[in-house]
Amino acid sequence: MERYAYDVLIIGGGAAGMAAALAARRRGYRRILIAERNKELGGVLLQCTHTGFGLGYYREDLTGIEYARRFRSLLRESGADIFTGTSVIRIFPDRSALLSGAGGVFQVAYRKCVLASGCREKTIWSQDVAGSRPAGIMTCGTAQKLINVDGLDVGNEIVIAGTGDVGQVMAGQLAASGVHVIAMIEKEDRPGGRRRNRERFLEAYDIPVVLRSVITRIVGSRRIEGVLVRNLDSGGETFLACDTLLTAIGMIPDRQLLEDCFPDSGVPDWVLPVGNCDYVHDVVDGVTLDGLRLETLL
Amino acid sequence: MEKVDVLIIGAGVLGCFAARNLSRYKLDIAVLEQREDVCTGISKANTGIIYQGYDQHPGSLKASLCVRASAGFQTLCEELDVAYRKCGLLMTSFGPRGDRALAGKKKQGEANRVEGLRILNAGEVYALEPFLRGGISHALYAENTFTVNPWELGIAAFENARANGAAFCFREKAVNIERDRGAFLVRTEARTFRASRVLCCAGMQADRLWETVGRPRIRIRPLAADYLVFDTQAGKWLSHILSVEPEEKGDGITLVPTVDGNILAGPTRRTVRGEPDASTDADGLRELKKKTSELLPGLPMDLIIRSFASARPNPYALEEDGSLSNGSILDFEILEEDGFYALVGIKTPGLTCANELGAYMTDRIIRSFETAPEANRAYDPIRKAIPRVSRLLEEDIGRLEELPPPYREIICRCRNVSRGEVVEAIRRGAVTIDGVKRRTGAGMGRCQGGVCMEKILHILAEEKAMDPRQVTKDGGDSLVLAPSCGSR
Numbered sequence: 001m002e003r004y005a006y007d008v009l010i011i012g013g014g015a016a017g018m019a020a021a022l023a024a025r026r027r028g029y030r031r032i033l034i035a036e037r038n039k040e041l042g043g044v045l046l047q048c049t050h051t052g053f054g055l056g057y058y059r060e061d062l063t064g065i066e067y068a069r070r071f072r073s074l075l076r077e078s079g080a081d082i083f084t085g086t087s088v089i090r091i092f093p094d095r096s097a098l099l100s101g102a103g104g105v106f107q108v109a110y111r112k113c114v115l116a117s118g119c120r121e122k123t124i125w126s127q128d129v130a131g132s133r134p135a136g137i138m139t140c141g142t143a144q145k146l147i148n149v150d151g152l153d154v155g156n157e158i159v160i161a162g163t164g165d166v167g168q169v170m171a172g173q174l175a176a177s178g179v180h181v182i183a184m185i186e187k188e189d190r191p192g193g194r195r196r197n198r199e200r201f202l203e204a205y206d207i208p209v210v211l212r213s214v215i216t217r218i219v220g221s222r223r224i225e226g227v228l229v230r231n232l233d234s235g236g237e238t239f240l241a242c243d244t245l246l247t248a249i250g251m252i253p254d255r256q257l258l259e260d261c262f263p264d265s266g267v268p269d270w271v272l273p274v275g276n277c278d279y280v281h282d283v284v285d286g287v288t289l290d291g292l293r294l295e296t297l298l
Numbered sequence: 299m300e301k302v303d304v305l306i307i308g309a310g311v312l313g314c315f316a317a318r319n320l321s322r323y324k325l326d327i328a329v330l331e332q333r334e335d336v337c338t339g340i341s342k343a344n345t346g347i348i349y350q351g352y353d354q355h356p357g358s359l360k361a362s363l364c365v366r367a368s369a370g371f372q373t374l375c376e377e378l379d380v381a382y383r384k385c386g387l388l389m390t391s392f393g394p395r396g397d398r399a400l401a402g403k404k405k406q407g408e409a410n411r412v413e414g415l416r417i418l419n420a421g422e423v424y425a426l427e428p429f430l431r432g433g434i435s436h437a438l439y440a441e442n443t444f445t446v447n448p449w450e451l452g453i454a455a456f457e458n459a460r461a462n463g464a465a466f467c468f469r470e471k472a473v474n475i476e477r478d479r480g481a482f483l484v485r486t487e488a489r490t491f492r493a494s495r496v497l498c499c500a501g502m503q504a505d506r507l508w509e510t511v512g513r514p515r516i517r518i519r520p521l522a523a524d525y526l527v528f529d530t531q532a533g534k535w536l537s538h539i540l541s542v543e544p545e546e547k548g549d550g551i552t553l554v555p556t557v558d559g560n561i562l563a564g565p566t567r568r569t570v571r572g573e574p575d576a577s578t579d580a581d582g583l584r585e586l587k588k589k590t591s592e593l594l595p596g597l598p599m600d601l602i603i604r605s606f607a608s609a610r611p612n613p614y615a616l617e618e619d620g621s622l623s624n625g626s627i628l629d630f631e632i633l634e635e636d637g638f639y640a641l642v643g644i645k646t647p648g649l650t651c652a653n654e655l656g657a658y659m660t661d662r663i664i665r666s667f668e669t670a671p672e673a674n675r676a677y678d679p680i681r682k683a684i685p686r687v688s689r690l691l692e693e694d695i696g697r698l699e700e701l702p703p704p705y706r707e708i709i710c711r712c713r714n715v716s717r718g719e720v721v722e723a724i725r726r727g728a729v730t731i732d733g734v735k736r737r738t739g740a741g742m743g744r745c746q747g748g749v750c751m752e753k754i755l756h757i758l759a760e761e762k763a764m765d766p767r768q769v770t771k772d773g774g775d776s777l778v779l780a781p782s783c784g785s786r
């Protein structure tokens with residue numbers, strides 16, 4: 001098996017990974033590799049067609065796609081090797097990793113490893129939800145990709161579980177395109193997410209938010225037909241008919257590679273989680289700054 | 299009209315293994331399956347344990363088939379290239395009543411000639427399972443108990459039977475059967491088959507189908523079951539199957555460390571009215587959580603990634619007066635009238651015994667022909683599984699390099715499933731997202747398809763030359779994307 005040597009291996013080429021490559025270069029490392037599973041660098045930004053990116057870092061209101069594009073042009077400065085279409089499938093305690101992609105299956109040895117693998121969305125199945133498991137249930141992130149990247153529609157009568165930012169973005173976008181967003185269901189006594197999103201999406205499109213409530217049951221044999229919503233205060237349950245259930249109930253840093261490599265012990269200092277893989281950020285500007293800050297940590 | 303020698307109705311694990319065994323003979327065999335794929339019924343939603351046979355009454359058909367199946371199981375898995383985990387089973391007790399039950403099971407197992415059963419004391423049990431709650435009294439250790447992904451076993455039998463000449467007809471629901479001059483006419487919506495022998499393996503519907511020609515003798519009363527699945531991160535908490543003999547009245551629980559390193563908790567027992575619909579029940583799930591955390595205190599409940607439900611096809615004898623027997627029938631019951639056979643109400647250990655039952659039914663059917671059918675000389679018991687990147691990662695990283703390029707593109711990040719695996723699954727018969735999932739494991743990890751579902755949707759559309767809007771999750775009208783209703 002081929003084995004390449006790098007100073008820094010960056011796992012994931014989203015906002016965090018790209019910034020980390022610049023940081024590594026500024027720190028003086030020369031042999032830097034970004035491995036990105038997808039065909040293009042940018043991560044979750046590439047499915048964000050809405051604006052609201054870059055207000056902090058660029059002092060401009062960009063779409064996610066524009067932000068990614070702009071940052072990619074900075075990347076040349078890093079001199080990093082970029083392997084797109086390439087997944088890191090294992091990291092090993094001896095500071096090597098196994099990569100798989102268009103270029104084959106190969107190993108990379110490194111001195112430092114930046115884990116910039118982003119986060120994953122919690123699914124409805126991690127909640128206390130009974131009933132069936134029909135088609136028509138997905139996370140808001142998946143829906144966003146299907147709609148914005150693939151140009152497909154996901155449904156017509158939509159309930160959204162949770163009121164996280166991504167949920168609000170999706171609610172607003174769907175409503176703007178004429179899809180009926182029946183309600184967003186929120187456990188807490190007020191909607192989550194940032195105020196700006198609440199104004200731009202929930203309020204602008206009059207999206208009904210059902211507070212202090214959770215989904216307790218899914219109904220429908222083949223395609224979802226509705227959900228049972230319980231009010232946490234009264235205990236009363238209401239049936240909401242829908243043909244699609246999207247979820248925005250939280251995100252968790254994706255550190256599966258670390259868990260596989262160090263199942264019992266702590267993470268050694270040569271692995272640096274950054275961006276949403278470190279903790280989930282509200283805005284991309286914070287992720288970028290996080291990545292750049294590695295200059296002093298690497 | 300299509301003429302066949304043997305027509306099998308139902309492509310669950312029993313129908314697939316019956317087809318596999320029958321294909322050892324020169325016979326025209328067809329299998330009718332109402333759904334679009336094999337193993338979509340209870341064969342995909344069960345506990346997945348390959349039992350050794352201590353739980354069956356001595357002298358029963360169940361006991362003899364189960365013991366034989368258990369002894370031959372590794373060989374079967376090698377022939378069919380099916381992954382298994384030889385994890386062993388610990389049936390634990392918490393006091394004198396449970397201890398007596400364990401001793402009884404051990405004795406029964408020995409009467410069935412089950413080998414290697416041992417009673418362990420508490421110290422020995424904790425040495426094997428350090429995370430187990432305190433207060434254990436003893437455990438019956440059945441070291442040669444295995445676990446498999448049940449659908450993998452059924453799919454392997456299907457592929458092998460098909461390679462040996464059995465024809466599988468999907469989306470063909472047998473709606474009527476009638477006798478026709480010593481043979482049977484089996485009608486689906488579109489076709490009619492004339493078969494000299496019919497074997498009904500229709501799972502939950504087997505009683506009704508039997509009664510279209512046979513004298514009513516058994517009725518199925520479903521008993522639903524809920525399950526929880528824990529993430530692979532929970533895997534380190536458990537290395538043997540744990541089954542609890544309840545000290546008080548009530549049900550025990552079983553925890554299974556699965557082939558893929560998850561923990562499966564279940565089943566509950568829940569009566570359902572009417573047709574079971576694979577819905578989980580809130581109380582059932584709550585009960586499972588409670589019992590699991592009692593047994594493995596400290597196991598974080600936020601590692602639950604999935605729940606599902608199933609139903610046991612409990613068979614009851616139909617009495618003369620039209621009432622049902624009090625208890626359900628304990629043994630495997632095989633109905634037969636003039637060349638029409640039915641497996642009605644085959645529950646645990648039906649998965650364990652699937653190949654043996656297939657062999658047993660094959661013998662009976664073969665013997666029923668006046669002139670014995672010739673052996674199929676081309677019969678090959680060997681089937682090769684789709685190469686799995688995730689499994690090579692554990693076993694032999696070097697071999698990853700030998701796989702063709704599509705196996706390098708990882709589609710499912712939780713389970714490291716490649717495009718090559720997905721494409722091969724489709725070429726072997728998957729037509730839905732769930733069909734791909736059962737053949738590759740894609741979408742079974744903690745993100746539950748969050749990343750890979752969208753990619754598999756496109757691969758399915760591409761391979762099947764259809765619009766992504768037509769792709770279904772699990773057949774029928776389970777469209778992944780709801781048809782747009784116009785105005786936009």
Ligand SMILES: Cc1cc2nc3c(=O)[nH]c(=O)nc-3n(C[C@H](O)[C@H](O)[C@H](O)COP(=O)(O)OP(=O)(O)OC[C@H]3O[C@@H](n4cnc5c(N)ncnc54)[C@H](O)[C@@H]3O)c2cc1C
Nearest residue numbers: 012014015016037043044052087088117118275276283284
């Ligand atoms: C739906 C949504 C809407 C948002 N809206 C806004 C907004 O309006 N304004 C704003 O400022 N911010 C917004 N954000 C937040 C911000 O855009 C993100 O937090 C940020 O882009 C995350 O960057 P990241 O690099 O940490 O993660 P990601 O962008 O997720 O990048 C991780 C990358 O790692 C790759 N990867 C993962 N594992 C591997 C592996 N093993 N091998 C190879 N590659 C791997 C992935 O393919 C991915 O490209 C939004 C976020 C989301 C999810």
Ligand SMILES: Cc1cc2nc3c(=O)[nH]c(=O)nc-3n(C[C@H](O)[C@H](O)[C@H](O)COP(=O)(O)OP(=O)(O)OC[C@H]3O[C@@H](n4cnc5c(N)ncnc54)[C@H](O)[C@@H]3O)c2cc1C
Nearest residue numbers: 308310311312332339340341344347472501647648649650
């Ligand atoms: C909760 C539970 C736990 C279990 N645990 C274990 C275990 O740990 N170990 C073990 O050994 N066994 C176990 N079993 C038993 C085992 O799962 C079953 O015995 C086995 O799966 C039965 O297979 P089948 O082919 O009869 O059923 P199914 O998989 O239900 O197959 C029947 C098929 O027939 C098709 N069909 C029905 N009607 C028609 C028609 N009219 N025309 C065409 N097709 C039709 C259906 O679509 C279906 O595909 C368990 C069972 C249950 C329910």
